[in-house]
Structures are given as structure tokens and as C-alpha cells.
Amino acid sequence: MDIKTDDYSVWAEGTDLYFSGVMRPENEAASAITSLVRDLLDSGPPVLTVHLSDLEFLNSQGRNILVKLMIEARNHPQVRMVVRGSSNIVWQDRSLPILKRIYPGLVLLMD
Numbered sequence: 001m002d003i004k005t006d007d008y009s010v011w012a013e014g015t016d017l018y019f020s021g022v023m024r025p026e027n028e029a030a031s032a033i034t035s036l037v038r039d040l041l042d043s044g045p046p047v048l049t050v051h052l053s054d055l056e057f058l059n060s061q062g063r064n065i066l067v068k069l070m071i072e073a074r075n076h077p078q079v080r081m082v083v084r085g086s087s088n089i090v091w092q093d094r095s096l097p098i099l100k101r102i103y104p105g106l107v108l109l110m111d
Contacts, residue, residue: 020054
């Protein structure tokens with residue numbers, strides 16, 4: 001399932017989940033993204049990698065989606081969660097380390 005708008009895209013390629021653009025999701029989009037993540041986790045891959053390096057902006061609702069993703073990942077201990085971000089993008093540099101507090105098993109890689 002791909003989620004595309006004029007401003008952002010979210011898509012999966014195998015066990016990699018990609019986010020790009022400027023994301024200001026509404027409730028309907030949040031539900032679709034959460035469903036996509038659940039489907040990936042339920043498939044039981046050994047590793048799920050979330051690529052955020054091309055995501056320039058994420059509003060508070062989008063950050064809530066990431067938090068829900070981490071909570072959902074904790075319920076799938078057989079899946080190793082990896083988040084790849086960019087320290088050159090201010091919101092990522094400040095916000096992504098907080099995800100490790102929510103899910104200590106997260107592997108956070110900042111380029």
C-alpha cells in the first residue's frame with residue numbers, strides 16, 4: 001500500500017518503510033499509515049527499517065504516528081526496529097532520540 005499526497009509519500013518496499021516530503025497528516029491518513037505499519041509488523045520480518053531521511057517536516061500528529069509505531073513495535077519483540085534519520089533536519093535531530101525512551105530496543109541511525 002502506498003500513501004501519496006501532493007506534499008508527502010509513505011510506502012513500503014519489502015521490510016523497509018519510507019517517508020518523504022512535508023507531512024501534515026489528517027486523521028484519515030494517520031489511520032492508513034498505522035494500518036500499513038501494523039501489516040508490516042504482523043508479517044513478522046526479522047528487521048523493519050523506517051527511513052525518515054527524506055522527510056523534511058512532520059507535524060505533531062505525524063509525530064504521534066511515530067510514537068504509535070514504536071508502541072506497536074514493542075508488542076512484536078521478534079521484530080528488530082531500525083529508524084534511519086538525518087541529523088541535518090532539525091525536527092529529526094530533536095525528536096527521534098525521544099523514540100528510544102518509548103522503545104529502548106530501537107536502533108536509531110542518524111546520518
